[in-house]
Amino acid sequence: MFAHYICNARQKELNSVAYNSSGSSIFIFKNTLFELQSCTVVLTMDYINQATAFLNLQWSNILHLFGNEEKNVFVIGKCVCHLSLISLFIYVCRKGTSLVLFLSFCAVNSFFMFLDFTGKPKFLHKYKIQKDKNIPVEPARFLHCCRVAFRNELLSCGMVMLLYPIMKYTGMTCQAPLPPIWKGFLHFVAFVLVDEFIFYYSHRLFHHPFIYKHIHKMHHEWIAPISIAASYAHPIEHIVSNALPLLVGPILMGSHIAVVWIWLVIAQFETCLHHCNYHFPVMSSPQFHDYHHVKFNECFGTNGLLDWVHKTDVQFKKSIQAKRHITYYGIGPITKLFPSKDKKEN
Template identity: 45%
Template sequence: MAMPSEIMKTTTEREDKHPEVVSSEIMKASAQSQSKHPKVVHLLDSVKKTAFVVGTALLVFAAARNSITWHLQQFWGASGDFWQRQWTFIYQLFGEDDVFIGIWGTLGFTTAVFWLANLLFLLIDITGKPAALIKYKIQQDKNIPVPFPKLMKAVQQVLFNQIILGIPFSYVAYQVMQWRGCSHKAEDLPTFQWVLLEMFVFSLVEEICFYYTHRLFHHPRVYKYIHKRHHEWTAPIGLVSIYAHPVEHILSNILPPTLGPVLMGSHLATSWMWFGVALISTTVAHCGYHFPLIPSPEAHDFHHLKFNQNYGVLGILDRLHGTDEVFRTTKAYQRHILLLGLSPLTQQIPDDTKDKKSNISKGKLE
């Protein structure tokens, strides 16, 4: 224990020093403390960033919600009878059988959405035509056209995942949704405000679950056994979005978008709408083309090229954890915007020749 005289001596010595020297010592001590506890510092930094992102989102939503919800609700309210009639028709088409529509209807709907969303992309990938669309290819020297044996291998795995894994998963998901009290009837269709809230929650739940399961599959002890299959495609195509090892398909592809509706106890119609959005979104993210007026696939395309960047769906957790730092220094990040014109972004913001060669060689090494 320090004696009073020692404490006074230390205090006197500190007071005798120039304020800038004392400040320097304090900063040095703080830096040493941070270096001893890097995980704690990084966690606090992530919490601060999370609070900033969420707080900003809430402020924007609070400012815009009256205008946005008014316009959308006019459409929703005016077409409410239309949507109810359509769901009534679908429900009756399945004989008003909750098991039939809950299991087989969901499986059929998601399968149809996936293949319809991939139809145009497959046509371009297989034929390399129309040539006018090839200019929108992100990695312009890859998969034009796609090697047929490689494509057939992907198709077989996709069908296995959709059918052999999809049927039992749909059965289990139906049982859980029934336990949660999820309705199938047209008279129970939710209001516009509730659907809006649900879609927001679904997106956040998917972002959290997909990000962390995806990072888990990139762990060196796991990657070569499971996730490496998905990364056989360094230049992805839409079909590759569910080309994955069965374990990955369950934990990363199916479970994250399913947990949101389970958590919220959602109506089946809302779940179908969300599943459709999620399937189209992941197809676009893997498609390899940055077409006008569609969400940018640059981030996930870069992930397939570099392997260790952009693990999430929305990019929120990538920013919080710093797993997009390299991406944000590239031309690909500058191109990560909604294309509103007809001129390809690869022409508007071209890669430097030196950087392009470096990126390709590094992608091959990894």
């Protein structure tokens, strides 16, 4: 196809030479450039069409794995994205298919769980944000945290089952074809904004002195958090602040379930990362939420938007953590790039 368009462009170039033999060479050059640009656009569209056809085929295979039953795709598929050992147990008992999604998510969390439980490999300690805290985590405390987190993941699965009729009502679908990329992207933007809105205001509410001691204090037992502590919370907090912010966006937008799956996996990964207390190169920065676990009274949101609006990031912006709150590229730790004058702060 590329050769065809190149030939076409060449032929038109020759024609322009023939018809404009008395004209300037600039005209010929512009004509050829325009044709080559057209070729590039057509080729790009061609690749996008081929990629879309490929993705649609893969999606049909996934639907087939779920026996082409919509309820299975909605409820169980989402449970798989909300993953925990308990949801795996339910999932395997009930259907026993499509473990690939589960394993891909588990690989991320199990890496941090191994690191937190054993304190190995040691060379990763230099990336720790709060130096020497919870390396390794005290076993009884670690197991208690895992138990609570898995219980909460089970709650998330139950919530998805309850929300299934509402999902159907707002037009969420799993049917092929997949939505166009631009639409998926727009839905993603909406998910991020809705997530920030619900998480920020519910989180601030949970910090009200009257409610804090009964509900949110539990999550703040982890001043130096670990990745699995992302789901270490009172059940009410887990439903309102952790599960709902992720699900309301897709429900409001009536999104395709494939887009929702990608969103849930990325969001879960990011939440674990924000609690892991390690600032690795290339990865997004956990400094913002880590600061909240240390100071309690700032950085309530997920991405900083509403903290900026409500000025609940004033002290954070003056801190060394704010300078380090970037995605960086290099082998060394972020503390080498932005060393602190205060030795207590590394």
